[in-house]
Each structure stands twice: as C-alpha cells, then as structure tokens.
Amino acid sequence: KLWPGEYGCTSDEECSARCKNTYCSTNSDKGIPQCQCSNGKLLYGRCFQQCPTGFHPDGAYCKHDDEDHFWMDANEQNSLRELLNLGTC
Structure with missing residues (x-):
C-alpha cells in the first residue's frame, strides 16, 4: 500500500x-x-480537486505560488498542515 506521491509502484492496485x-x-x-x-492534483501526499490557496496546478501537481515566502511564513505552514490533516487521501 503506497500513499499518493510515493514512488516505486508497479501496479494501480x-x-x-x-x-x-x-x-x-x-x-x-x-x-x-x-x-x-x-x-485532482497531488500536494504533499494528498489529492485535491483544486489546488488550495497559495498553490497553482502544474501538470499532475499543485505547486507553491511563492515557495520562498511559504517557508518563511509560519501561519501559511500551519494552515497547510491543518488542511493536509483533514483527510487521509
């Protein structure tokens, strides 16, 4: 059983x-x-129908709009942590 975003799969199952x-x-x-x-799009091991605020779609992924700013802003990091912890997939 692999999480979304994990590498090394050999089958859809x-x-x-x-x-x-x-x-x-x-x-x-x-x-x-x-x-x-x-x-949907992949973001830190979770699937989202739409990329959350602060992220934009890029192929199969949600990417940071401004990654440098994100890593300097504890509030944005906490908001993302809460969002990621809402579900398992």
Whole structure:
C-alpha cells in the first residue's frame, strides 16, 4: 500500500489499496513510477480537486505560488498542515 506521491509502484492496485482515487503512473516528474491522483492534483501526499490557496496546478501537481515566502511564513505552514490533516487521501 503506497500513499499518493510515493514512488516505486508497479501496479494501480498498490496505489489504490490505500487511496482509491490513485493509480500508478509511469509519467512522474522523476521518471520513476509514482502513485498519482485519478481526479485532482497531488500536494504533499494528498489529492485535491483544486489546488488550495497559495498553490497553482502544474501538470499532475499543485505547486507553491511563492515557495520562498511559504517557508518563511509560519501561519501559511500551519494552515497547510491543518488542511493536509483533514483527510487521509
């Protein structure tokens, strides 16, 4: 059972066993098979229908609008932590 975003999958079942809305993709950013979201974008091991505020879609992923600012802003980090902890997939 692999989490969304984990690398090294060999089948869709390895991904969907933990999160039903994921599949094994050979088109990852590193060229290594990765569990990706079937419906939505990947952000820190979670699938989102739409990228949250402060992030934008980039292929299969949600990317920081301003990553340097994010890592200097504790409030933004706490908000993202709370959002990620709302669900498991």
